[in-house]
Amino acid sequence: MKDKLIIFDTTLRDGEQSPGASMNKEEKVRIAKALERLKVDVIEAGFPAASPGDFEAVQAVSQAIAGSVVCALARALESDIDRAGAALQGAKRPRIHTFIATSPIHMQRKLRLTPDQVVERAVAAVKRARRYTDDVEFSPEDAGRSEEDFLCRIIEAVIAAGATTINIPDTVGYSLPHEFGALIRRLKERIPNADKAIFSVHCHNDLGLAVANSLAAVLNGARQVECTINGLGERAGNAALEEIVMAVKTRQDVFPCDTQINTREIVPCSKLVSSITGFPVQPNKAIVGANAFAHESGIHQDGVLKHRETYEIMRAEDVGWSANRMVLGKHSGRNAFRTRMRELGIEFESEEALNEAFARFKELADKKHEIFDEDLQALISEQIYEAEAERVKLLALHVCADTGEVPRAQVVLKIDGEEKRGEAEGSGVVDASLKAIESLVNTGATLLLYSVNSITTGTDAQGEVTVRLEKSGRIVNGQGADTDIVIASAKAYLNAVNKLLSPSLRKHPQGADV
Ligand code: KIV
Ligand code: ZN
Numbered sequence: 001m002k003d004k005l006i007i008f009d010t011t012l013r014d015g016e017q018s019p020g021a022s023m024n025k026e027e028k029v030r031i032a033k034a035l036e037r038l039k040v041d042v043i044e045a046g047f048p049a050a051s052p053g054d055f056e057a058v059q060a061v062s063q064a065i066a067g068s069v070v071c072a073l074a075r076a077l078e079s080d081i082d083r084a085g086a087a088l089q090g091a092k093r094p095r096i097h098t099f100i101a102t103s104p105i106h107m108q109r110k111l112r113l114t115p116d117q118v119v120e121r122a123v124a125a126v127k128r129a130r131r132y133t134d135d136v137e138f139s140p141e142d143a144g145r146s147e148e149d150f151l152c153r154i155i156e157a158v159i160a161a162g163a164t165t166i167n168i169p170d171t172v173g174y175s176l177p178h179e180f181g182a183l184i185r186r187l188k189e190r191i192p193n194a195d196k197a198i199f200s201v202h203c204h205n206d207l208g209l210a211v212a213n214s215l216a217a218v219l220n221g222a223r224q225v226e227c228t229i230n231g232l233g234e235r236a237g238n239a240a241l242e243e244i245v246m247a248v249k250t251r252q253d254v255f256p257c258d259t260q261i262n263t264r265e266i267v268p269c270s271k272l273v274s275s276i277t278g279f280p281v282q283p284n285k286a287i288v289g290a291n292a293f294a295h296e297s298g299i300h301q302d303g304v305l306k307h308r309e310t311y312e313i314m315r316a317e318d319v320g321w322s323a324n325r326m327v328l329g330k331h332s333g334r335n336a337f338r339t340r341m342r343e344l345g346i347e348f349e350s351e352e353a354l355n356e357a358f359a360r361f362k363e364l365a366d367k368k369h370e371i372f373d374e375d376l377q378a379l380i381s382e383q384i385y386e387a388e389a390e391r392v393k394l395l396a397l398h399v400c401a402d403t404g405e406v407p408r409a410q411v412v413l414k415i416d417g418e419e420k421r422g423e424a425e426g427s428g429v430v431d432a433s434l435k436a437i438e439s440l441v442n443t444g445a446t447l448l449l450y451s452v453n454s455i456t457t458g459t460d461a462q463g464e465v466t467v468r469l470e471k472s473g474r475i476v477n478g479q480g481a482d483t484d485i486v487i488a489s490a491k492a493y494l495n496a497v498n499k500l501l502s503p504s505l506r507k508h509p510q511g512a513d514v
Contacts, residue, residue: 002258005259006042007241007261008071009226012031012046014233020475021279022476029057032068034268035068035229041068042071045062045070048086062090072097073098074129076124080098081132096133097167098138099139123158123160123161137200144171144172164198168201169203180216187199200226205235211231211247225244227239230288242286263320266288278449278477344377353383360383372455392494393494394412396412400429409426434447434489446470450489462483464479464481465480465481480492
């Protein structure tokens with residue numbers, strides 16, 4: 001029997017720390033459900049002490065998830081741990097993950113604490129976390145640049161205090177694979193009570209080595225890897241879950257362990273995260289990039305046609321690429337629709353919600369003959385966004401783009417219940433439409449990102465638009481989908497505007513006052 005490699009997903013916590021990737025509570029629950037379908041062992045749902053929004057999101061994920069452990073992050077502070085414990089109250093299997101920095105530079109310059117004080121705080125934090133759950137993880141932040149003797153000392157102390165997982169983060173992505181692997185091996189050999197805890201790793205990708213470092217650690221005894229979908233995360237990101245899982249699966253001749261991940265859910269989950277965060281996946285990205293299984297050169301195509309394994313080490317369908325198939329059409333009934341939604345993890349709270357979604361589905365099926373899973377996900381996103389979009393609603397949009405004429409747009413919005421009309425010119429119809437909307441809502445926000453993606457293939461595909469707006473340091477993402485990309489753009493802009501108009505749930509800068 002091989003060992004189990006625990007997959008700890010931190011898309012909702014470290015992934016959300018990517019600038020611009022903020023997600024609201026409903027979006028986090030949708031991603032958590034997709035992660036549960038993927039069968040990740042642990043979902044790190046957020047950092048409850050960071051903001052009321054994070055607290056509520058961890059609470060909501062705790063209530064929604066039964067199949068995975070739900071984890072909350074906390075600094076080594078009583079108040080943080082109590083917030084994490086409270087947020088996890090509804091979780092079936094809660095974990096508290098507490099951390100404190102251990103590198104000389106972090107202890108001296110950021111924490112202004114002596115090594116003795118750091119050990120004392122870490123031990124106290126783990127003991128306090130054990131009041132809430134038996135499943136406690138400890139991370140010595142910036143372990144990659146910490147002194148090894150000190151790491152041994154603090155890790156031995158926190159295991160004695162009740163930590164059951166020891167996570168070694170390469171916080172700044174500084175390590176190289178051979179040295180990081182050797183560090184894990186030596187820590188496990190040198191710490192007398194190391195056998196009482198699972199060793200985990202959490203690698204950042206500043207030098208493009210997050211996956212390589214994580215795999216080197218696994219070869220040297222780590223049995224949990226912390227990673228994110230599409231490698232999202234602080235700065236250059238974290239180790240990509242899909243790459244870790246598929247490397248371990250594909251090279252079972254080398255790895256002494258395996259994961260329980262349902263790999264067929266990888267691509268659908270990647271698409272959902274990309275659409276919610278507005279972070280596109282580069283076409284040449286391993287496993288989940290659009291070209292990951294495309295063969296361009298004639299020699300390769302010929303080889304694959306003769307024998308697939310000449311140029312392919314994995315099967316596209318094993319990571320979920322075949323998911324992009326026709327599932328429903330114009331003549332599909334309400335039952336087929338509800339069943340497929342259920343398979344996608346979407347349950348309707350009431351018959352009215354189901355009826356509303358079904359009506360939208362019929363409308364879409366009139367415009368587009370084949371409805372794919374991705375279309376259904378977009379449809380649900382829209383229903384959720386519209387339910388949130390209380391203050392400003394799109395009633396009508398008219399655009400004019402004759403050749404040689406300046407493009408114009410006229411828009412009718414309902415703002416706080418009052419109908420308003422606006423119009424504007426622009427460099428194209430999208431530009432004119434967004435300007436017409438802005439002339440009525442007057443947010444004064446800066447547009448940081450505008451991107452259009454085709455959800456499926458064909459010219460009748462829905463265009464999915466992401467808009468990122470920034471106002472006074474607050475960044476929000478808006479999404480909209482429609483077979484007409486001008487309408488999709490207006491919907492996305494209004495979705496972002498409505499988020500900007502909702503009360504700010506600002507975060508504390510992480511670690512600033514540890
Ligand atoms: O990168 C890091 O050190 C972290 C810790 C909180 C584990 O994200
Ligand atoms: Zn991190």
